[in-house]
Amino acid sequence: MPTLVTPALVCALRPHGEHGAIARLLTPDHGLVAGYVRGGRSRLMRPVLLPGNSVMATFRARTEDQLAGLTVEMAHSRAPLYAEPLPAAAIDWSCALTAAALSEGTPHPALYRALDGVLGAIEAAPAARGWAVALVRYELLLLAELGFGLDLSRCAALGDADDLAYVSPRSAAAVSRAGAVGYEHLLLPLPSFLLAGGTGEWADIMDGFALTGFFLERSVLTDRRVDILAARERLVDRLKRAVA
Known part of the structure; x- marks a missing residue:
C-alpha cells in the first residue's frame, strides 16, 4: 500500500507523540486501516478526526509494514x-x-x-x-x-423453522417455542x-x-x-x- 486514496469512516483515535495521532479508519475495500496524522491533536484536526465522521483519506507508506502517514479531508461531519x-x-x-x-x-x-x-x-x-x-x-x-x-434459519432442537423465539447460548442456534419447552430460562430471547x-x-x-x-x-x-x-x-x- 504505497499510496491509498479512499473514502473512509473514522473509528478510533489515540495520541502519538507530542502533537500527532494514530487514526484507525474503516474503508470500503481495504477494511480497517491505521495511519499517523501529523498534528492530529491540533485544534484544526480534532473536529475532523471525530469517530463517526466521513472523510477522504490518503495513506502513504514506503513499505507494506510501515505505519502509513495519513492526511484527511472532511467529507461529512457528525460533530x-x-x-x-x-x-x-x-x-x-x-x-x-x-x-x-x-x-x-x-x-x-x-x-x-x-x-x-x-x-x-x-x-x-x-x-x-x-x-x-x-x-x-x-x-x-x-x-x-x-x-x-x-x-x-431453523430450530436446533426440532429442525423446523416455525415460531422461532429463542437462541441457545451454547450453540448460537435458534430454538422454537415448542423446542424450548422446559428450557426457556436457559435460552436468550x-x-x-x-x-x-x-x-x-x-x-x-x-x-x-x-x-x-x-x-x-x-x-x-x-x-x-x-x-x-x-x-x-x-x-x-x-x-x-x-x-x-
Missing part, C-alpha cells in the same frame, strides 16, 4: 450529534466496536456499508428507536463477518425483527441488545476490552432510561 447524549453514545460504541473487533487490512465491504448506514440513521432518525434496530443488526452482521454468526425485518418494540430492541451483547462479549470482546464494553454499557443504560 453536532456529540451534543446529544444518546446519539453520542451510539456513535462512540459502534465505532469503538469496529476498531476493536476488526483486524487491520482485512476487507469488510458489507460492514463498511452497514456502519455508514447506522451512522446515517443515528443522524436522520427523530428518535432512538429509529436507529437502535439498525445498530442491533450491525452487531449481528459483525459477528457473522468474524465467523461467529448466529444460525437463525430472539426478537422477531431479526427474523421478519422492520422495526421492533422497545422490549424487543433491548432483547436484541442482550442477545448480540452476549455473543460479542463471549467471542469477540475478550481479554482487555473492558473499556470497549463500558461504552456499550453506557449506551444500553441510556436507552433503558430513555424509554423507562
Whole structure:
C-alpha cells in the first residue's frame, strides 16, 4: 500500500507523540486501516478526526509494514450529534466496536456499508428507536463477518423453522417455542425483527441488545476490552432510561 486514496469512516483515535495521532479508519475495500496524522491533536484536526465522521483519506507508506502517514479531508461531519447524549453514545460504541473487533487490512465491504448506514440513521432518525434496530443488526452482521454468526434459519432442537423465539447460548442456534419447552430460562430471547425485518418494540430492541451483547462479549470482546464494553454499557443504560 504505497499510496491509498479512499473514502473512509473514522473509528478510533489515540495520541502519538507530542502533537500527532494514530487514526484507525474503516474503508470500503481495504477494511480497517491505521495511519499517523501529523498534528492530529491540533485544534484544526480534532473536529475532523471525530469517530463517526466521513472523510477522504490518503495513506502513504514506503513499505507494506510501515505505519502509513495519513492526511484527511472532511467529507461529512457528525460533530453536532456529540451534543446529544444518546446519539453520542451510539456513535462512540459502534465505532469503538469496529476498531476493536476488526483486524487491520482485512476487507469488510458489507460492514463498511452497514456502519455508514447506522451512522446515517443515528443522524436522520427523530428518535432512538429509529436507529437502535439498525445498530442491533450491525452487531449481528459483525459477528457473522468474524465467523461467529448466529444460525437463525431453523430450530436446533426440532429442525423446523416455525415460531422461532429463542437462541441457545451454547450453540448460537435458534430454538422454537415448542423446542424450548422446559428450557426457556436457559435460552436468550430472539426478537422477531431479526427474523421478519422492520422495526421492533422497545422490549424487543433491548432483547436484541442482550442477545448480540452476549455473543460479542463471549467471542469477540475478550481479554482487555473492558473499556470497549463500558461504552456499550453506557449506551444500553441510556436507552433503558430513555424509554423507562
